[in-house]
Amino acid sequence: MPLFICTACGTQYPESGQVPPHCVICDEERQYVPSRGQTWTTLEALQQTHSNTFREYEKGIIGIGSTPAFAIGQRTLLVRTDAGNILWDCIATLDDATVTMIQGLGGIDAIAISHPHFYTTMVEWANAFTARIHLHAADKLRIPMIADTCSD
Secondary structure (H helix, E strand, O other): OOOEEEOOOOOEOOOOOOOOOOOOOOOOOOOOOOOOOOOEEEHHHHHHHOEEEEEEEEOOEEEEEEEOOOOOOOEEEEEOOOOOOEEEOOOOOOOHHHHHHHHHOOOOOEEEOOOHHHOOOHHHHHHHHOOEEEOOHHHHHHOHHHOOOOEO
């Protein structure tokens, strides 16, 4: 069964035989549903039309974004440290080339999500790198679909 991704905000939902009736992130007051209505895709479909680009902002901080832009145009930061790498926020697009590139940079030890608009495919990223996910406690309580996927 597919894991559907909201095309407005980029959030991936658990396996389902049918598209979700609505996106809980887009229903949240800080987001909107586009005039075309709620539409959905999958990671597999996204990988056919999008790839990731990398930009080093300064030593140890690498920005990663989808090309062309997807959802609200999120970008993630790979923060490289001697104690392990942290992914600050997430983007929806994750492919083999991105995994290979990041593994060559030391992988990812933890993922920190600053805001619900960056949930995207965080579980896919965590699984690809055996990384922990850290969310704000209020988001864990407010959005039940992610409560069991994250570290404290």
